[in-house]
Amino acid sequence: MQTPNEHVSLLTDLLPRYRSVNILYQEAVNKSVLSFDTQCSITDFYRDFNDIQIFEKIILNFYLSTDKEKQGQIISNLRTEISKNLEFYSANKDFFDKVDIIKVCSSRRKPLNIEIDGQLKNTNKLWKELTQVRNSLESASWQDDKMATQRLTKDEERLEQAYKKEQEKLSVFYEQQKESDNHASKYLENVFGRIYELGYTFISLLDNYFPIEKENTPTSESITKISEPEQELQTEIEPDMIFRTDKYENLLILEQKLIPDKYLNTELHWISTHNNGKPDIKRLVTFLVALMDNKYFLPGKDPKIRSFFESRYHISIGQNFEECRREKFIDTYKIVFNEYKF
Structure with a gap:
């Protein structure tokens, strides 16, 4: 069973995350560009907090178990950040809804491309040397040049071992690249509209349990x-x-x-x-x-x-x-x- 402090902690976790998301919204609009890292952060935010039943349960327990002064401060701050998010999306709806998420993910920084290109050059260089040695070895065998055959056989063994090691390195890089692509594929959804709907539901629940008092x-x-x-x-x-x-x-x-x-x-x-x-x-x-x-x-x-x-x-x-x-x-x-x- 969650304690009152845990209810507060869950809400105070949501509050800074909302602030961070609002900052990311602002930066994306100012630059007219959504970066892959920003897309990941915003998607992770939605996945972490999109369970409305859990949110309502936390709000209900918070309402029943926390002193009124602490409730007022936390709920007011949370309501403010959610409202900012709703207003920011509404004011920039066309931008957020038309973001090409596939392009965002595919154009992300890919440092492995540099390593793969370098490793391909090393691997291909060794393959070329190995091919030349094998051709020379075949020629020496036809000419029955035993000394050359012995020397070239050792060279072939050495190059085969070196080529195999470089191939293994290249395979590691390709596997890492595959993992990176699989990771990016998890962020192919545009969640801005979903976050807006979620925020509106949050506000409705807050208003249900903590209605805003009329001023006059x-x-x-x-x-x-x-x-x-x-x-x-x-x-x-x-x-x-x-x-x-x-x-x-x-x-x-x-x-x-x-x-x-x-x-x-x-x-x-x-x-x-x-x-x-x-x-x-x-x-x-x-x-x-x-x-x-x-x-x-x-x-x-x-x-x-x-x-x-x-x-x-x-x-x-x-x-x-x-x-x-x-x-x-x-x-x-x-x-x-x-x-x-x-």
Whole structure:
């Protein structure tokens, strides 16, 4: 059974690895080149941490067994590095997705090529000398030149032994080259997209167990003052006031999928929640971002869009729908709602 310190250790192992990967991302983009060593490091990172069940188990044990102050520091730092990675991939998606990994692996530094070329020259030189001695030996035998035959026979034996040793050296180099090629073949996959998906899952799990506290909690008086006119606004909004032609009908079709996927119930209440029971507002905002990115709405209707869906789905979205906060979901919706035909 793992101890609390081991849970901390596993998370603190992940944290510097994420930092290192982010640095490698930055260097690759700055140079517009992905080196083989960088490809190996990034692939190894993915292989070491791609088991989501293990990560969630560690997070759960960490949540149950560590003091709150230590939790806050570690989780905040980890969330920051994962978010940086997600943002970096999103901003440079074309570069990362189009990297020619086969070319990266085949163009890696191959120091053995120099040794093999040198050893081939030595081996071929001895083979040439051995061939010449054998020809001379055959000629001496035909001429019945016993002294020459004896001398050339010794030369042949000496060169055969030397040639055999050089052949063995060459075989070692070829075997090492084969091992190097086999090693490189393990890094032929582009894992940047997989790391992005993994990071998004990590963030979701962190948010489930360690939700970010809201910065400002309005008083009951301010809620009353705000909610009354907003409720008034919500009841006045009709679909044709915010939707482009035929897009509202498309929304109705999408809602029929949201219901069996446990985002909505049959009464159109937003029911998606975190593990702690709190409403998963980010999922709703991600869905709305998907609608916006696919041109469902008329321009300049943000306040009415938010109010429409707050009323329709019986939930408060609040500041989560502000443009600066929803921008980060522009790419993630394609993963979360990848089976939805927007």
